[in-house]
Amino acid sequence: MSELIAKLKQQIVDQLNLADVDPATIDENAPLFGEGLGLDSIDALELILLMQKNYNIKIATAEDGQKIFSSVRAMADFIEAYQKA
Amino acid sequence: MKKLKIRNWSTINDREVVLNGERKLIFKPEDHADQKLEAAYRALGVAYPKFFKMDAQSKLGWLSAEYLAEKGKLFEGTEQKEVALVLSNRKSSLDTDEHYQQSLTNEEEFLPSPAVFVYTLANIVAGEICIRHGIKGENNFLISEAFDAISLVNYVHILFEEELCQKCLVGWVEAYRGTLRSVFAFIESTTDEEPTMLFSIDYLKQLYQTSEL
Numbered sequence: 001m002s003e004l005i006a007k008l009k010q011q012i013v014d015q016l017n018l019a020d021v022d023p024a025t026i027d028e029n030a031p032l033f034g035e036g037l038g039l040d041s042i043d044a045l046e047l048i049l050l051m052q053k054n055y056n057i058k059i060a061t062a063e064d065g066q067k068i069f070s071s072v073r074a075m076a077d078f079i080e081a082y083q084k085a
Numbered sequence: 086m087k088k089l090k091i092r093n094w095s096t097i098n099d100r101e102v103v104l105n106g107e108r109k110l111i112f113k114p115e116d117h118a119d120q121k122l123e124a125a126y127r128a129l130g131v132a133y134p135k136f137f138k139m140d141a142q143s144k145l146g147w148l149s150a151e152y153l154a155e156k157g158k159l160f161e162g163t164e165q166k167e168v169a170l171v172l173s174n175r176k177s178s179l180d181t182d183e184h185y186q187q188s189l190t191n192e193e194e195f196l197p198s199p200a201v202f203v204y205t206l207a208n209i210v211a212g213e214i215c216i217r218h219g220i221k222g223e224n225n226f227l228i229s230e231a232f233d234a235i236s237l238v239n240y241v242h243i244l245f246e247e248e249l250c251q252k253c254l255v256g257w258v259e260a261y262r263g264t265l266r267s268v269f270a271f272i273e274s275t276t277d278e279e280p281t282m283l284f285s286i287d288y289l290k291q292l293y294q295t296s297e298l
Contacts, residue, residue: 017200019123019137042138045199053196 004076012072015050016043028072036071044069055079087245089284090275093159095152096296097125097145097267103295104152118263122148138200139213140181141260146172146210147217149269150254159271160218160252169250170211170224171240174259177207177228210258222250232257232268234289241272241284257293268296 009023016039030036033044047069051057057079059065068078096103099118102110102125110128112121122144126136129151136144153159160168181204188197203209208226215224223244227236237255244250256269270292272284282288 017137018134020132020134042200042203049196049198053194 001076001080004079005072008072008076008079011050011054012037012047015046026072028076031071032069047075051075051079055082057082086242087274088276088280089242089245089272090277090280091270091282091284091288091292092273093153093155094268094270094282094292095149096269096292097149097152097265098296098298099265100298102128102148102152109152118260118265121265125152133217135213140178140184140201140204140209141265142174142178142180142207142258143204143210143213145260145265145267146256146258146269147213149256149258149267150214150218153254153269153271154218157218160220163252165219165221167222167251168218168220169222169241169244169253170214170220171227171237171244171253171255172208172211172225173227173229173233173237173257174207175228175230176259176261178205178209180261181205214254220254222253232290232293234286234293238284238286238289245272245274255289266296268293 005028006023009026009028012018012026013021013023018037021037027036033039044065048059048065051059059068068075093105099121100112101108110125112124116124118141122141125148126144131151136147139147181201185197185201185205188201207228208224211224211226214220225240227233229236241253241255244253251273253272254269255272256267258267270284270289
């Protein structure tokens with residue numbers, strides 16, 4: 001799991017062009033939106049793209065998105081569950 | 086008719102950043118446009134993470150305004166709605182349009198980026214500048230075959246005459262296939278009999294010419 005979290009942090013930095021953010025400093029339990037990284041609605045769309053491109057996961061509903069993108073850990077949990085299913 | 090003067094001006098091209106005639110930065114000739122834009126950003130010493138999400142043209146316009154703005158002092162004492170923004174170029178947002186078009190034609194990996202799509206409009210650069218400096222006045226982006234000092238000067242004069250603004254940022258901004266060129270001027274009214282930099286068609290043309298490589 002920690003390997004997946006580290007990989008996700010790097011992918012988020014790359015996908016969202018967070019040029020001055022060191023992936024290691026991202027708190028995997030912190031909210032991705034509103035506070036923490038302070039992401040916006042376009043970033044949310046880019047995260048959907050990240051999940052599709054790298055993990056072949058399609059986010060079906062806005063409600064799913066809210067849960068999955070609540071933090072890096074939530075993303076990792078979802079990916080892991082998806083891969084096991 | 087109100088007499089208008091150029092208070093500050095900046096130019097950025099593939100070679101350098103110039104503010105009021107003073108060279109602020111010389112780019113490494115071997116660097117590509119993205120590296121030059123980042124170097125100009127780093128030289129300012131500001132923290133604005135959104136900069137890295139912009140397309141090249143928005144970065145160029147944002148930087149041109151940022152160099153002019155004297156760390157925000159330029160807009161002090163003026164209501165946000167009294168500052169206007171009038172920009173122009175020839176190729177609209179073609180640089181990003183082409184980039185986005187390429188992603189649409191990739192059949193193997195059809196994943197066009199929403200973050201690229203939002204920059205497929207020329208006036209997005211105006212929005213980025215307005216957000217940064219809290220500008221809420223009139224804004225317009227004119228597309229013309231070549232730099233059109235006559236239209237720009239006339240349009241800005243109308244804004245002042247109709248009391249639609251007290252200050253105005255006017256200029257040309259174009260980033261296309263790795264080539265950068267911008268000319269920005271900050272305009273305000275003056276009571277000076279003979280202002281050093283009168284906002285005139287000839288003077289604006291002259292500024293544009295100084296940005297030529």
